[in-house]
Amino acid sequence: MLRLQHIGKHYDNKVVLDDINVAIESGEIVSLLGPSGSGKTTLLNIILGLTKPDRGTITFNGVDMTSLPMKKRGFNIVFQDYALFPNLNAYDNIVYGLRNKKESVSEQEIGEYIEFLELQPHLKKRISELSGGQKQRVALARTLVTKPQLLLLDEPLSALDGVIKESIKKRIQSVAKQFKLTTIIVTHDPEEALTLSDKILIIQQGSVAQFGAPQDIIHRPGNDFVKQFIIQQLHIKRQNIYNLFGETHV
Ligand SMILES: Nc1ncnc2c1ncn2[C@@H]1O[C@H](COP(=O)(O)OP(=O)(O)OP(=O)(O)O)[C@@H](O)[C@H]1O
Ligand SMILES: [Mg+2]
Incomplete structure (x- = not known):
């Protein structure tokens, strides 16, 4: 906790x-x-x-x-701008944080994260050759291989x-x-x-x-600010949220 x-x-x-x-x-x-x-x-x-x-x-x-x-x-973080190194390829970015403690994470474990995030086809690519979603997955993999507790x-x-x-x-x-x-x-x-x-x-x-929990916040907003900030936006995006929560009295 x-x-x-x-x-x-x-x-x-x-x-x-x-x-x-x-x-x-x-x-x-x-x-x-x-x-x-x-x-x-x-x-x-x-x-x-x-x-x-x-x-x-x-x-x-x-x-x-x-x-x-x-x-x-x-703990470890994925920064908003990904903070990837443009001169390194995707794989070298992923293992960058392990350069001083390689013994603690095996090649096999690194491979599992890469597989989980479906990054195998992109490992040799430079960062500039990746799409936004691929960059985000590389940034996520780079953080996950450090095995953060949070x-x-x-x-x-x-x-x-x-x-x-x-x-x-x-x-x-x-x-x-x-x-x-x-x-x-x-x-x-x-x-x-x-x-x-x-x-x-x-x-x-x-x-x-x-x-x-999301359900609590939707059904029992804690104050006027929450009502304004959340509920109004939900009315704007009414259909999406109804689909998710199956409710019509939002
Ligand atoms: N290093 C800093 N020096 C001075 N003021 C700061 C510093 N960092 C944040 N602030 C101020 O603290 C307040 C909160 O900033 P913070 O970046 O935490 O907001 P945020 O909720 O993340 O906003 P956003 O959604 O725009 O990223 C802002 O008024 C910001 O100007
Ligand atoms: Mg911010």
């Missing part, structure tokens, strides 16, 4: 995160959902260990991680569209379930959060507006 208690952060004179409390169960997919500037990336970076909170604690499976540096937490993804779908988006979405879900990997995904798209995750943490100006 990942537990955040009383996490606070400010930049300059602005409070960016205010008393965030949340507990995420092992193997759960959780979306961090909120408008631009609400503090999603800041919270993700605090969990990763890239940003230091002003106050609060982070524990993972009962171990206090708050003052552990990023490398010692055993997988963090910052807006993994925002650069993708249509069919590719759906296929990466399914891929992320099956990775999380297959490897029983606790997964936290940042998004500003309510539809994405509702269809991808087991639970959604809705952030409103640095505070938790609601934390719950």
